[in-house]
Amino acid sequence: MPLVIAIDGPAASGKGTLAKRLAHHYGLPHLDTGLLYRAVALLMLDAGVSLDDTDQAARTAGRLVADQLADPRLRERAMGEAASRVSSVPGVRAALLSWQRKFAGGEAGAVLDGRDIGTVICPDARVKLFITASPEERARRRHRELAGRGEETTLAAILADIRARDARDSSRSAAPLKAAEDAVRLDTTELDAEEAFAAARAVVDRAR
Ligand code: C5P
Numbered sequence: 001m002p003l004v005i006a007i008d009g010p011a012a013s014g015k016g017t018l019a020k021r022l023a024h025h026y027g028l029p030h031l032d033t034g035l036l037y038r039a040v041a042l043l044m045l046d047a048g049v050s051l052d053d054t055d056q057a058a059r060t061a062g063r064l065v066a067d068q069l070a071d072p073r074l075r076e077r078a079m080g081e082a083a084s085r086v087s088s089v090p091g092v093r094a095a096l097l098s099w100q101r102k103f104a105g106g107e108a109g110a111v112l113d114g115r116d117i118g119t120v121i122c123p124d125a126r127v128k129l130f131i132t133a134s135p136e137e138r139a140r141r142r143h144r145e146l147a148g149r150g151e152e153t154t155l156a157a158i159l160a161d162i163r164a165r166d167a168r169d170s171s172r173s174a175a176p177l178k179a180a181e182d183a184v185r186l187d188t189t190e191l192d193a194e195e196a197f198a199a200a201r202a203v204v205d206r207a208r
C-alpha cells in the first residue's frame with residue numbers, strides 16, 4: 001500500500017515545512033493544499049470578481065490548473081486571508097476534492113498538508129499528523145518568514161491575522177479545521193524545526 005501522509009494544522013504551525021521535509025526524506029510527492037485555495041482567491045481578484053461571489057468561486061476552483069500554483073504572489077500575507085474566505089464555500093471545496101484525491105491516489109504515495117486532509121481528503125491515510133503551536137509562536141515564525149521575503153508587517157498584525165483565521169477555519173461548517181480522531185498530535189511550540197522533523201519521522205517510521 002502506498003504511503004500517504006496527511007498533515008493538518010492551523011496557519012503557520014510549521015506543517016508546510018514539515019510536509020516538505022518528510023516528502024523529501026521518504027521520496028514522496030508533496031501537495032501544499034493551501035495553495036489551491038490561495039490560487040482560487042488570486043484568480044478571482046485578478047479577474048476583478050468579489051470574493052463573496054460563491055458561484056464564481058466554485059467555477060474558478062473547477063477551472064484551476066497546476067501551473068497556477070507557481071505564482072509567487074500566492075505566498076503573500078493578504079492571500080492567506082483571501083484564501084480563508086473562499087475556502088468556506090462548499091462548492092469550492094467540492095471542486096478541489098477530486099484534485100487532491102487524485103494527487104494522493106498515485107502509486108508513489110504522497111504527503112499532503114492542509115486543514116482537512118486527515119478528516120475529509122484522505123481519511124484512510126497511513127499516517128495522520130496534527131501540528132499545533134501557540135498563536136504567539138506561530139505569529140513569530142510567520143513574521144520571520146515574511147521579513148525574509150521582504151514583506152514588512154508588524155508582529156501584532158500577524159497575530160491578529162492568525163487569530164482571525166483560526167476562528168474562521170475552525171468554525172466554518174464545511175470541513176472545519178480539526179484533528180482526525182486517529183491523528184497523532186504534535187505541539188511544536190517548544191520545538192525547533194529539527195526537533196519537529198525528528199518527532200514526525202518517528203511517527204511515520206512506527207506506522208510503516
Ligand atoms: O495553509 P495556508 O495558510 O496556505 O491556507 C490558506 C487558507 O486556505 C487557510 O486559512 C484555510 O482557510 C484554507 N485551507 C483549507 N483547507 C486546506 C488548506 C487550506 O480550507 N486543506
